[in-house]
Amino acid sequence: xxxxxxxxxxxxxxxxxxxxxxxxxxxxxxxxxxxxxxxxxxxxxxxxxxxxxxxxxxxxxxxxxxxxxxxxxxxxxxxxxxxxxxxxxxxxxxxxxxxxxxxxxxxxxxxxxxxxxxxxxxxxxxxxxxxxxxxxxxxx
Numbered sequence: 847x848x849x850x851x852x853x854x855x856x857x858x859x860x861x862x863x864x865x866x867x868x869x870x871x872x873x874x875x876x877x878x879x880x881x882x883x884x885x886x887x888x889x890x891x892x893x894x895x896x897x898x899x900x901x902x903x904x905x906x907x908x909x910x911x912x913x914x915x916x917x918x919x920x921x922x923x924x925x926x927x928x929x930x931x932x933x934x935x936x937x938x939x940x941x942x943x944x945x946x947x948x949x950x951x952x953x954x955x956x957x958x959x960x961x962x963x964x965x966x967x968x969x970x971x972x973x974x975x976x977x978x979x980x981x982x983x984x985x986x
Contacts, residue, residue: 849945852933853952860953869953870922877924880931883917896969898962899923903970905977909939909985912978916970926955926967930974939978939985947971 863869883902892902899920906913914935916927929949934942950956959967
């Protein structure tokens with residue numbers, strides 16, 4: 847599935863909800879279903895800087911297919927992680943670098959996230975794209 851199709855699925859899912867309280871609850875529910883990291887992976891190397899809550903991200907794979915896993919100690923942030931992982935995991939590093947998370951604006955997250963959560967999301971995305979760029983550099 848193309849990343850544009852994944853983004854559209856996310857957008858379509860959020861259109862089912864009338865209120866932001868329902869959307870927040872859905873984010874929380876998504877966060878409950880993310881794959882947990884091993885305790886050993888919750889370390890300083892994997893810690894995403896710039897997030898108010900603790901977020902650990904593990905990016906594995908090769909430039910042709912990247913695996914993204916992450917966890918947080920905060921419920922809504924875990925939901926944001928679920929969306930980021932859903933969009934970018936198993937994509938190529940080039941796709942990750944080139945694909946902006948348009949769903950953030952389309953579903954209204956940019957207007958409804960607190961500044962600290964928005965900064966944290968931006969930090970996660972920046973870290974992911976930087977690690978994808980490193981995978982591309984290794985492959986050339």
